Amino acid sequence: MKFIKGLLLIPMITVLFSSAFAGGGDVKKGKTLFNDPKFGGGTAGKSCNSCHPDGKGLEKSADKKEISIMGNKMKSIEEAVNACIKNPMKGKGLDVKSADMVNIVSYLKSLGKKAEKPKKVEEKMPEKTK
Numbered sequence: 525m526k527f528i529k530g531l532l533l534i535p536m537i538t539v540l541f542s543s544a545f546a547g548g549g550d551v552k553k554g555k556t557l558f559n560d561p562k563f564g565g566g567t568a569g570k571s572c573n574s575c576h577p578d579g580k581g582l583e584k585s586a587d588k589k590e591i592s593i594m595g596n597k598m599k600s601i602e603e604a605v606n607a608c609i610k611n612p613m614k615g616k617g618l619d620v621k622s623a624d625m626v627n628i629v630s631y632l633k634s635l636g637k638k639a640e641k642p643k644k645v646e647e648k649m650p651e652k653t654k
C-alpha cells in the first residue's frame with residue numbers, strides 16, 4: 525500500500541513543479557477558466573472562448589504596451605481581461621492579484637508562444653467577410 529501511495533505522489537509533485545515554473549500561473553487552469561462562462565462571476569452565459577475561439581487574436585495581447593478595447597485604453601492585460609469580464613460576460617471582474625487572474629494571464633501569454641508555429645487553415649470554417 526505504501527508503495528502505491530508513493531507512486532500516486534509522483535504525478536502530483538510533477539504538477540506542482542510544472543506550475544511553479546510557468547511564471548507563477550497555471551496555463552492549464554487558465555485555459556479551463558477561458559472556457560468557463562462563470563469565470564469572474566460571468567452571468568451572460570458566454571466564456572472568453574465564445575468570442576476568442578482558442579484565444580485567436582489574443583496571441584500578442586499579453587506583450588502589448590497598450591491595449592484598447594472598443595476605443596477604451598487599458599493600462600494592463602489584467603484590466604483588459606476585467607473589461608471583457610465586466611462588459612460582455614456581465615461578471616464582477618477579478619482582483620488583479622487573484623490566482624484566477626494570474627492563471628488566465630499565464631494562459632494568454634502561452635498563446636504567444638504557440639503562435640510561432642504556422643497553423644493549418646480549417647476548411648470547414650466559414651470565411652469571414654468583414
Ligand code: HEC
Nearest residue numbers: 570571572575582585591592593594604605608609612613
Ligand atoms: C462577447 C464577446 C467577448 C467575450 C465573452 C470576451 N471578449 Fe475579450 N474582447 C472582445 C472584443 C470585442 C474585444 C475588442 C477587440 C478589439 O477592439 O480589437 C476584446 C478584447 C480583448 C483583449 C484585448 C485584445 C488586444 O490585444 O487588443 C483581451 C486580452 C481579451 N479580450 C481577453 C478576454 C478574456 C480573457 C475573456 C474572458 C474573461 C474575454 N476576452 C471575453 C470580446 C469579448
